[in-house]
Amino acid sequence: MLILEKCQPPEWKAEMEGSGMNTHSMGSLLTVWNEWEIRVLVLTSLALQVFLLFSAGIRKRNVSALLSVLLWLAYLLADSIAIYALGYLSHTRVHRGAGDDAQSFLNRNHRIQVFWAPFLLLHLGGQDTITAFSIEDSELWKRHLLSLLSQVALAVYVFSKSRPGADILYPAVFMFLSGILKYGERTWALKCASMDNLRSGMVTTPDPGPNYAKFMEEYRFTREAGLQAEIIIEPERRAGVTAPAITEETVPYATVITEARCFFVTFKRLFVNLILSFQDRTMSQATFLRLMPEQAYKIIEIELSLMYDTLHSKAAVIHTWYGRLFRCVTLVSTMTACVLFNVLHKGRRRSYDGIDVLITNLLFGGALCLELSAIGMMLVSYWTYAALQGSICHWLSHLILRCIKYFRPESRAKWSNLMAQHNLISFCLQDKPTLVTKILGLLGLKGHWDSWLYIWHIDVSSELKISVFRELKDKALSIVDTESYRKFSNHRGQWALQCKGYYKELGWSVEAEFDESILLWHIATDLCFYSDDSNDDAKLTEYVSISRAVSNYMLFLLVARPFMLTAGIGQIRFGDTCAEAKNFLGREAARPDERAAARMVLEVNAEIAPRDVKGDRSKSVLFDACRLAKSLLELPPGKRWRLIRVVWVEMLCYAASKCRSNFHAKQLSNGGELLTVVWFLMTHLGMGEQYRIEAGHARAKLIVEKN
Template sequence: MDSNVFSAERLRAVWNEWEIRMLVLTSLALQVFLLFFAGIRKRNVSAVLSLLLWLAYLLADSIAIFALGYLSQTPKGVDPQFFERTHSIQAFWAPFLLLHLGGQDTITAFSIEDNELWKRHLLSLLSQVALAVYVFTKSRPGADILAPSVLMFLSGIVKYGERTWALKCASMDHLRSSMVTTPDPGPNYAKFMEEYRFMREAGLHAEIVIEQERRPEVAAVDIAEESVPYTTIVTDASRFFVIFKRLFVNLILSFQERTRSQATFLRLAPDQAYKIIEIELSLMYDTLHSKAAVIHTWYGRLSRCMTLLSTSTACLLFNVLDRGKYQSYDSTDVCITNMLFAGALCLEVYAIGMMLISYWTYAALQGCNCQSLGSLIFRSIKYFRPESRAKWSNLMAQHNLFSFCIRDKPTMLTKALSLLGLKGHWDSWLYIRHIDVSPELKILVFRELKDKTVSIVDAESYRKFSNHRGQWALQCKGYYKELGWSVEVEFDESILLWHIATDLCFHTDDEDDDKDNAKIAQYVKISRAISNYMLFLLVARPFMLTAGIGQIRFGDTCAEARNFFEREMTQPDERAAARMVLDVNAEIAPRDVKGDRSKSVLFDACRLAKSLLELQPHKRWRVIRVVWVEMLCYAANKCRSNFHAKQLSSGGELLTVVWFLMAHLGVGEQYRIEAGHARAKLIVEKN
């Protein structure tokens, strides 16, 4: 019994001695993790990585704040002499905790909503700095650590201030206000009209002539595609980013900006056009989720130099000038202090290196005409960020209705998850997969948008094409009369109709036509990829589509499909299930037979599939393919900009890439100013 009490007391004493040490070292470890892994999430869709980063992001602040609070108290059960000997150097860790609260360059906000809380972070900055100063002064530090402490306080306050300022700069209100152009009152109307009146009163013939500003020529249809070097891609991306980032805050662009963008993109090969967009979206991610908007300014670079200099000087003062002064401190605490110094310096040097080899730095040097230094930076960028590496995940999620209905079985687990409201997350983990966005799909989208761009002749055409979600494709192919009904219904209904019809056509044998099998296989692959992706958006990302009842319609369709498949003694596979559906006589519209209480579209899709199966295979899949591309572009154009911005931190979304490509090619609703700026001239003639 006595030995147990002795062991418990000893264990408690050891914990009291090491508690603050473990907290400080954990805080440092979290900062290292965030620096090295936070930037990966813009190229990764892993839910595990996202969860770990979320936990690290939340714990990093909580542990640092808790450690500061711990240092401000006198722990119970600690030997007073030991506390007096250790607390002075442990209080020196307070500015390091401020440094940790300042966060890393790679992550300031986990989600875009965090940026709106910058005022809360400002209050936290003031309170935590005050607490750190209180902790340090309470310990009555000696003159030996006073100078290093002041320098570390300087670094910590600057770092924490950087983070707060970065959050403010990335808030939507600040972004929008910073992008609003300077107010333009236009020509002096009162003065102009006064001159006009004087001329008329003087008996002169005065006439006002309005001259429209000359519009740049729109790119011609037969412009040949050019292959440009990587330097041009990076330069164009940095130049366009300054203009097109306004789309994320719902600001419109002018026709001049549309024409300049078209002139560039219509000449580019598809893969290079996508590279420009990837870099632009990467820069936007940096703006919203990192310190890029702050550190890539003159004051940001100055603060970087200041924090590096002050931290290294503090380390030098603590370790080199007079080591004998620190013999009175606990050797373990001295070792931990040196670990904190080493961590702070390594993180600072690494962050500066990342800053130097960024697109931001190269763009700034291009603006300053520093060709030699810019060339050196670009070679580093090309090595560490090669052109071949995607700047986003380059993945598209896949969800299939038939596969889901066949595999999803009610169990005790799924019932429990439904009660807890977690069934959707379980389904996403179990039934949604990701595939690479194929080069063929990218090229197809680019060519279709390019064809639309060069066929547009006026402002009304831009709006008309951006509102098509299959109509234009069916009209061009000559099948609108037979199939147009399927794209005139609500958008979520169109997605389900064409998704099921695509699967039904896929699972139908076409062995009787062996011609152009390779080309047909490519059409099928692209069509099914977009089909499954659009269903994923409908089920898991409904906020990215137009308002509707897509999830209700999906649930009703799944319920009808399960009931229908239960007619078989054995559970059918996807091909057998498709054949069962196609065997149903669907001459009369299902709504006319069973009413519209259920929103299921299973057998409406069967009618659509039977109409498609009447076409030759190559014609059928060409129609399906172009309809899906048009639906994809419509969804991208109609998605609100803040939802596009939100997906940048989750590996990116194909829908966002398509949206930005449409904006660059001038197809969309982002342009409102269609006429040139009028310039009035006063023509005076003698009578």
């Protein structure tokens, strides 16, 4: 208190006395906080680890922005608080002016607090469910390695500086072992999840192919020797899908898990831009073409769940023999430290503050509970069940399967199973200029405001999934050569219009830039929907529902996820179209509803192309979409909505195949994306640009005829 009072200026003292504030009470509060600061820090660090363990895995099947923010804050604070606490413990407390007994007690109390240093290392090691919040974090594994070395050195320095007795030293050795292993495990997991490491681990052994030079030399020598020589190439025998129809069957959940784990080993190459072979295509098609659509999607969901675990958790480390060994070592080491601490200091219980002893045991209990929970999660996982398949531990694999069926039933989606929705006409009618929107526009936050206010989510219906699966399966069965696979993946409505016989009239709408095609068909779909009163038929209602869901989803991608689509000026085109729509609909004194707005647009005479009248400066496609809608409205309702549905499904598949793999990977931690699921389904059915090995080694034979 004397030091505190000396540091305060006279003016401050006078002000405090004049205001009636009690400097003694403030000093007491400061003393209490100094005493409790390190205790609050370590308990907060423990609480954050508990939150991360049980909440981090939820985000792969949840799109909640609140959960994402909370996890982000917890992920950052967990490391910051642990590092700050280690720095706090490094300050030696020297107590002057106190009696010998008091000073001795405070020094002993400091020794038990520095015993918390290895616990902080354990917390810095993180939890199995989260090592990287985003895929960019894994690329910083070298920084984490440097942090590992520095923080371990600091913790050892802090502990050795306190000169601990035997009752603290022996338990601390075991806790340091657990903490260092945990921290090293996290750093190794980050390294394994980095894209460079993933790619290098999946690159196949270099294959020079048959010795062409030697073969041609033999051919030349044979000819020079005057012998008749001929090279014959035997055609390669390859299994193909030529059956006009393949019977779909239902397989057990255990088979679904096993198939997903096997395919994951091969198809995880998609995320690092590595190629696949025709053997991979044949093997995958043989499985997926005979599966029911629901189970085909389940295999893909499990594959994507395993990929999320690889990128954002410790799965790549803990599901190895050395990872399981480390897990056993850390559990046994922590239990040993707990027993030693409570046994060795039992006779000296009064030498430490009871609160600190209680906190130490809370840290032990928290560490053991977290470790046991993590081991339980590791056991009840697809990784463990797949690893036990074919082993002698049949009873254990059956037990784990029963646990998986209970905790992760087949009926529960392994991702959010949601698709975002955004509608242009509704947005233009609801978005009104206000003081708030003007301020947000000046701050550059208007886009975030619009995303929060005008974007919503709906469930991905089973009808939509089945529709996509059937369309892709029909394409796969109609393909006769390898070039057709690439051809079909490059269609974005052309194939649908050609098959239905409307390419000549409507082909212009899908030959435009992709973002323009999305806007044209999005507006035209809404205009047809609000102008159509014949939606009583159940099948027609299903087509309408699928068409509108995909239409709104594709507009969401165009506006909020433009990086997942092909490069273009989609956001500029969207802004210009909205501006023209607001001007046109704002002519009325009262704002119309969606149906009235659609009829207003359709009443406009659009015989001449808008570009010929307005020029090309504005990129609005409002009345081009009106022309498209009028052409569609000339068709009978059944044909119209079948056509619209097939065009939208084809656009969805085109967008999925053209999205870069790293953007697909990023969405795995945000609840997943329908586009990623469709991308994987296309690849499993043989369509995509990843298949670059279309044949094996040629079977060339040198035939020599003797004269």
